[in-house]
Amino acid sequence: MKAIVLKDFGGPEQLQLETVPTPQPDAHEVLVRIEAAGVCHHDLMHRAGKLPGAHTGVVLGHEVSGEVVEVGAQVHHLKVGSRVVVYQRRFCGQCRDCLRGRQDLCRALGLPSVDTEGAYAQYLRVPAASAVQLPDSIGYADAALACCPIATSVRALVSQAQLKPGETVLINGASGGLGAHQLQLARSLGARVIAVTGSADKVDFLRTLGAHDVVVAGSEGYSAAVWQLTGRQGVDVAMENVGHTLHDTLRSMAMGGRVVVLGNVQPGTVPVSPGLLIGRRLSLLGSGSATLEDLRTALAMIAAGQVRPLIDRVLPFTEVAQAHALLENRQVNGRIVLSGW
Ligand SMILES: [Zn+2]
Ligand SMILES: [Zn+2]
Structure with a gap:
């Protein structure tokens, strides 16, 4: 099969088209013909050699949708022809956390590409438990976004923060792959959204997505503006998508x-x-990845029109280097999706 192999850590030119053996599924696995693959920031970090423990000589990509073309002998819930989205990580399925539905906590968690087989290829072999059937109404390109940016946002906003109607939520890095989908989810859950961005030319885009207010954060940060917008109450929930801005986010919070x-x-x-x-009785939570249940919630919300997967453009797999370059230069609104050869 055709695959894009990471030859060495470095620039986008390290992603090269090769012919590799088509994987064979074992009894508990399925073989998926990849119809669409999202290009994630994580892929860029892996390619550049910035991920601890990452390897070269591997196929990147963990945002996958496609059609099942082979099923192992012990697989009963999928058949040849099933349309699926693949869960973004590999989990063991046997530990205490996996068995209580918290695949995001599994200690064996690995990205497909860290295990050497990823989505920038014609076929992907995955455990049948991590392939989730797609509703007919969701196309492959949209589905590719369900597993990483949207399910991860469902985990943070719904499962962790438990955002409620009428609450105010701050979303920073709002035009990014996480933020732009969180914004739509928060709107559909009946919250008031304050979007924070670093660049003034994203304001219209964020308003179009449904932000009630947009704060362009300058060198002085954004907490003063948030304080003003909330009548000195602060926000109930915050999505810290940036990290080093945490101090400013904490200062933007309401009591509790x-x-x-x-x-x-x-x-x-x-x-x-x-x-x-202590003074504001704040809860500080870390979140990453998603559970299978979060992925199902993401698919249901996409199918219901409550969140629209934001696709900047669709490129053939052979133009993956260009996709990486565009994302690196921040010339992308939403995801670039790879499809077709
Ligand atoms: Zn991703
Ligand atoms: Zn596990």
Whole structure:
């Protein structure tokens, strides 16, 4: 089969088209013909050699949808021809956390591409338990976004923060793959959305997505503006998609607020005031990835029109280097999806 192999850590030119053996599914696996694959920031970090433990000589990509073309002897819930989306990580399915539905906590969790087989290829072999059947109404390109940016946002906003109608939510990095989908989810859940962005030319895009207010964060940060917009009350919930801005987010919170940290754009440490956490009775939560149930929720919300997968453009797999370059240069609104050869 055709596959895009990461030859070495470095620039987009390290992603090269090769012919590799088509994987054979074992008794508990299925073989998926990949119809669409999302290009994630995580792929860029892997390619550049910024992920601890990552390998070269592998096929990147973990945002996959496609059609089942082979099923193992022990697979009963899928058949040849099933349209599926693939869960974004590999989980063991046997540990205490997996068995209580918290696949996001599994200690064996690995990205498909870390295990050497990823989505920038014609076929992918996956455990049948991680392939989820697609509703007929969801196309493959949209489905590719369900597993990573949208399900991860469902995990943070719905499962962790438990956002309720009438609450106010702050979303920073709002035009990114996580933020732009969180914004739509929050709107559909009946919340008031304050979107924070670093660039003034994203304001119209964020308003179109449904932001009630947009704050363009300058060097002085955004908490003063948020304080103003909320009548000095602060926000009930915050999605910290950036990481190093955590201090400013904490200062934007209302009494009893819940902060979910799920982005870490410039890894490092940030100051946190224990007095602020105590004084405002804040909950500080970390979130990453999603559960199978979050993925099903994401699919249901897409099917119901409550969140629209944001696809910047669709490119053939052979133009993956260009996709990486565009994303690296921040010339992308939403996801680039690879489809076709
Ligand atoms: Zn991803
Ligand atoms: Zn497990």
